[in-house]
Amino acid sequence: MSVFKVGVLSCSGEECLGGTISRLATRKVLEELKVVETVTLCLPLYLAGGKEERNFAKVFPTISVDGCDKLCAKRSTEKYSGKISGFIDVSKIIGSENALNTTIVRNKDLTDEHLQMVDKVAGEIVKMIGSISSDSFSEKSFRGCSCGNE
């Protein structure tokens, strides 16, 4: 049986809460909310890695998940890898004031309210995956990076 896959790429920004939420929501979709098989890639591998990493968005229909309106994951994916199928701006979901919070960034400091934000963003990722035409799902495999997974 073929396994169809969709790529989800998070900015994982270190400077503000939005980056932490983008990372955790992406992990939640990968681990728990599998509507289809999902794969991810560490974003900085576009420059640090090789051709395979840069082909990521050409191989998989890809959704970017950004913590703020700089949309770094979206722009870098489109610049180095190819057209994306959709993008999520976490700050539009949890509000800019929350997304740009620079004091609560570490996982250990997150409250139940922050974890609800993670759930909300993960739900939006799943919705977006559902809106991708199944014709564009990829059956290809991906070796991934040393730190990434398939």
Add this chain to the structure above:
Amino acid sequence: MDKKVKVVPCSGIGKVYGLMAREAVLKTVLELCPEKSETVCLAYIVTGDKEVKERIEGFDCITVDGCPKMCAAKNVSIAGGIVIEEIKILDTVKEHQGKTFGSPTLLNADGEAVISEIATKIAKKINEIN
């Protein structure tokens, strides 16, 4: 001019080591050395935007990587940062054989202890130069 040392982790999303890099850096810049250090989003550095290059170019940087691809070190160098120390999470992890550290989503108690150890090393380096 902002003299804060830029401390940049890979934040790799696939394995626990990426999270350890991220949490060690955040502990350093938010808790141990907030006056002398700061982080810069690696994803922002990857964009190559002029604004982020200006924050990195010519500044002392410490990178923290979770895997041998060395994404943080390479991207900071490409952006013009002066990488004064490349920290590899795996070097410290090797000293804790037999332990598990959690998942790419959440560190366990051993993971927290090891990132504290790494953050202390980073803070020591920052205090030496600044």
